[in-house]
Amino acid sequence: MDAIQKRRAEEKEQRREAIIDAAEQVFADTGFDRATIDEVARQARVSRALVYLYFKNRDELQLAVGVRALRLLREHFLAAVAAEDSGYDKVAACGHTYLRFAAEHPTYFAALSHFESRPATEALTPTESEMFAAGRAVHEVMIAALETGIADGSLRSDIDDLWLTSLSLWAFTHGLIQLGRTKARFMSELDVATDTFFDYAIDMAMRGLQPPKPAPGA
Amino acid sequence: MDAIQKRRAEEKEQRREAIIDAAEQVFADTGFDRATIDEVARQARVSRALVYLYFKNRDELQLAVGVRALRLLREHFLAAVAAEDSGYDKVAACGHTYLRFAAEHPTYFAALSHFESRPATEALTPTESEMFAAGRAVHEVMIAALETGIADGSLRSDIDDLWLTSLSLWAFTHGLIQLGRTKARFMSELDVATDTFFDYAIDMAMRGLQPPKPAPGA
DNA sequence: GTTACAAATGACCCATGGTCATTAAGAAGA
DNA sequence: TCTTCTTAATGACCATGGGTCATTTGTAAC
Numbered sequence: 001m002d003a004i005q006k007r008r009a010e011e012k013e014q015r016r017e018a019i020i021d022a023a024e025q026v027f028a029d030t031g032f033d034r035a036t037i038d039e040v041a042r043q044a045r046v047s048r049a050l051v052y053l054y055f056k057n058r059d060e061l062q063l064a065v066g067v068r069a070l071r072l073l074r075e076h077f078l079a080a081v082a083a084e085d086s087g088y089d090k091v092a093a094c095g096h097t098y099l100r101f102a103a104e105h106p107t108y109f110a111a112l113s114h115f116e117s118r119p120a121t122e123a124l125t126p127t128e129s130e131m132f133a134a135g136r137a138v139h140e141v142m143i144a145a146l147e148t149g150i151a152d153g154s155l156r157s158d159i160d161d162l163w164l165t166s167l168s169l170w171a172f173t174h175g176l177i178q179l180g181r182t183k184a185r186f187m188s189e190l191d192v193a194t195d196t197f198f199d200y201a202i203d204m205a206m207r208g209l210q211p212p213k214p215a216p217g218a
Numbered sequence: 219m220d221a222i223q224k225r226r227a228e229e230k231e232q233r234r235e236a237i238i239d240a241a242e243q244v245f246a247d248t249g250f251d252r253a254t255i256d257e258v259a260r261q262a263r264v265s266r267a268l269v270y271l272y273f274k275n276r277d278e279l280q281l282a283v284g285v286r287a288l289r290l291l292r293e294h295f296l297a298a299v300a301a302e303d304s305g306y307d308k309v310a311a312c313g314h315t316y317l318r319f320a321a322e323h324p325t326y327f328a329a330l331s332h333f334e335s336r337p338a339t340e341a342l343t344p345t346e347s348e349m350f351a352a353g354r355a356v357h358e359v360m361i362a363a364l365e366t367g368i369a370d371g372s373l374r375s376d377i378d379d380l381w382l383t384s385l386s387l388w389a390f391t392h393g394l395i396q397l398g399r400t401k402a403r404f405m406s407e408l409d410v411a412t413d414t415f416f417d418y419a420i421d422m423a424m425r426g427l428q429p430p431k432p433a434p435g436a
Numbered sequence: 437g438t439t440a441c442a443a444a445t446g447a448c449c450c451a452t453g454g455t456c457a458t459t460a461a462g463a464a465g466a
Numbered sequence: 467t468c469t470t471c472t473t474a475a476t477g478a479c480c481a482t483g484g485g486t487c488a489t490t491t492g493t494a495a496c
Contacts, residue, residue, distance in 0.1 A: 008473085015474090031337070036452060047476045052454065113335055119249070120400050132404055161418065163408050167397065168419035175393020179385065182338050186350055190381050200379065201386035208426035226442080233443095254483060265445045270485065 016054050019044045020064050024107060027065065032110035037061070056125065059118070063127045066115045069108035070134035076101055077141040087149020091209065094142055095173050095202045102177045109177065116174060142166040155209050169205065176201050234272045237262045238282050242325060245283065250328035255279070274343065277336070281345045284333045287326035288352035294319055295359040305367020309427065312360055313391050313420045320395045327395065334392060360384040364427075373427050387423065394419050 022044035026035045037058060041048040055061040080093040102109035115131060124132070143162045149155030159165055180187070180194045187197060240262035244253045255276055259266040273279040298311040320327035333349060342350070361380045367373030377383055398405070398412045405415060 012474090037454090038452070048453095049455080049477075050475055053475075058453070116396055116400055117331055117335055118400055120402055124403075135404070161410075164410060164415055164418045165422065167401075167405075167415065168394070168422050171393035171397040171419065172390045172423070173393075175389035175391075175396070176386070178334055178393070179389040182334055182336055183385075184338055185342075186353070187385075192379075192382060197382055197385065200382045201389065204383065204386050204426045205390070205423070206426070208422045208424070230443090255485090256483070266484095267446075267486080268444055271444075276484070 012054075015046075016064075019046065019051055019054055020061070020068065022046075023061050024065055024068070027110070028107045032062070032107060032114065055127075060125060060127050062111060062114050063125075063131055065107070066111040067127065067130045067134050069105065069111045070131065070138055072105070072108065073098070073101055073112075074134070074138045074141060077138060081141060081145050086154040087145055087147070087152050088154035088206070088210070090145035091142065091149055091155070091169070092202065092206050094145060095169065095205070098173045099177060099198050099202075102181075112174070113178060139163070139166045139170070142169065149209070153211065156211050159209065165209070172205050173202075230272075233264075234282075237264065237269055237272055238279070238286065240264075241279050242283055242286070245328070246325045250280070250325060250332065273345075278343060278345050280329060280332050281343075281349055283325070284329040285345065285348045285352050287323070287329045288349065288356055290323070290326065291316070291319055291330075292352070292356045292359060295356060299359060299363050304372040305363055305365070305370050306372035306424070306427070308363035308366055309360065309373070309387070310420065310424050312363060313387065313423070316391045317395060317416050317420075320399075330392070331396060357381070357384045357388070360387065367427070371429065374429050377427065383427070390423050391420075 019040065023035075023040045026039045026043050030036075030039060037051055038048050040061070041051050044051070051061070055064065076097050077094050080097040081090045084090045084093050121128065143166050146155065146159065146162050146165055150157055150159060176198060180197060184194060187194060237258065241253075241258045244257045244261050248254075248257060255269055256266050258279070259269050262269070269279070273282065294315050295312050298315040299308045302308045302311050339346065361384050364373060364377065364380050364383055368375055368377060394416060398415060402412060405412060
C-alpha cells in the first residue's frame with residue numbers, strides 16, 4: 001500500500017468517524033430510535049446514500065456508536081478502579097460509574113441497550129466483532145477489580161468464576177438503569193427517588209460478593 | 219346500560235381479545251419486532267384499519283400482549299411460591315420461574331422487554347395503566363415471599379424496603395435473561411452454558427439477601 | 437321503510453430504510 | 467494536456483409498513 005492509498009484509507013476512516021459523530025448528534029437530539037438516517041446524512045452534510053456506503057444499514061451505524069460507548073465506559077471504569085483501594089470498593093465503584101455514565105451519556109446508554117436487546121445474529125459483522133471486543137475490554141477491568149478484592153480479602157474468596165460474576169454484575173446494573181429509566185413514574189408513586197433505588201440495589205448486589213464473615217471493604 | 223349495549227360491549231371485548239390472540243400468534247411466528255400490523259389483521263381475519271379501531275397504535279397492541287404476559291407470569295409466581303416452604307426458597311423460586319417463563323414464552327418475554335426499554339410517556343394510556351397494575355400484582359407476590367422470609371429468618375431481617383428489593387430482583391433477573399439471550403455466542407466462547415450462568419447469577423443475587431450469619435433456607 | 441349509530445372497510449398518504457444506475461473527482465499513463 | 471481507469475459520491479427510485487379517513491355495511495330504534 002503506497003502513500004496515496006494510505007491517505008485514501010485515512011480519509012475514508014475520517015469520513016466514517018464524521019458520520020458517527022453526526023449520528024451521535026442526531027441520536028442525542030431526536031432520540032436513538034426515532035432518529036432517521038436522512039437526518040444523520042444531513043447533519044454530516046453528505047448524501048443519504050453515502051451513509052450506506054460506510055455502514056451496511058441502520059443497525060450497523062447504531063452499533064458503531066455502541067463501540068464508542070463501550071470504549072468510553074472502559075475509560076471511566078479504569079479511572080474509577082484507580083481511585084479506590086480495596087477490591088470491594090473498586091467493584092462497587094464500577095457499578096456507580098455505570099450509573100453515572102448512563103445519566104451523563106443517555107445516547108451511549110441507549111446504544112448499549114440496543115445492543116443488549118438485539119437478537120443475536122449468525123455471522124458477526126466487523127462492527128459486531130468490535131463491539132464484542134470492546135465489551136470484553138470492559139469486563140477485563142471489572143475482573144481485575146474482582147481479583148484484587150479476592151486477594152485483599154474484601155471480597156468472598158470462593159467467587160469461583162470471575163467472568164460469570166462480571167457478566168452478572170453487568171446484567172444487574174444494566175437492568176437497573178433500564179428499569180430506573182422507564183419506571184420513573186412508577187417509582188415516584190412509591191415515593192422513591194431513582195438515586196435511592198440505585199444505591200439500594202447496588203448495595204444489595206455487593207452483599208452477594210462480601211465475605212461470609214463480617215465487614216465490607218476499607 | 220341495557221342488555222343489548224352490554225352484549226355489544228362484550229362482543230367488542232371479544233374482538234379485542236381475538237386481535238391480541240392474533241398478535242401473539244404473529245409475534246411468535248415472525249418475531250416481536252419484525253411482525254407487521256397487516257399480518258396481525260390477516261391472522262385475525264379482519265381489516266387492518268379495524269386493528270387501529272381497537273388499538274391506538276402498534277405500541278398499544280404490544281402493550282396489550284405485555285399485560286397478558288404479566289398476568290400469566292403472576293400465576294407462575296403464585297404456583298412457585300406455594301411450592302416452597304422457606305421465604306428464601308420462595309424468592310429464589312420466583313427468580314428461576316422468571317427464567318423458565320422467558321424460555322417457554324419468548325414472545326411474552328419480548329413483550330416485557332419492550333415495555334422495559336420503552337421511553338416513559340407523559341400521560342398513561344389505559345393499556346399502560348393496566349400494564350403497571352399487572353406489574354404491581356407480580357411484585358406483590360414477590361413481596362409476600364420476602365415478608366415470609368424475613369419472618370422465618372431465612373432472609374436478612376434488616377431488609378428495609380421490600381418494594382425496592384423486589385424491583386432490584388426484577389431488574390436483575392430481567393437483565394440476566396436479556397443478556398443470556400443476546401450474548402449466547404459470547405458465552406459459548408467462554409465455554410459456559412446459559413443455564414450455568416443463570417444459576418450462578420441467581421445464587422449470587424440471593425446471597426445478598428441471606429442473613430449475615432450462616433445458613434440459607436430449608 | 438326510514439333514520440340513527442356503531443362496526444368495519446378499502447383506498448389513500450407519507451415517512452423512512454435501502455438500492456442502483458449514473459456522475460464527479462482525481463490518480464495514472466499516453 | 468488529453469484519455470482512461472478507479473473509486474467516492476449522488477439523486478432518483480422502490481418497497482414496506484404505520485397510520486388516517488371518507489365511505490359502506492349491519493343493526494337497532496322508531
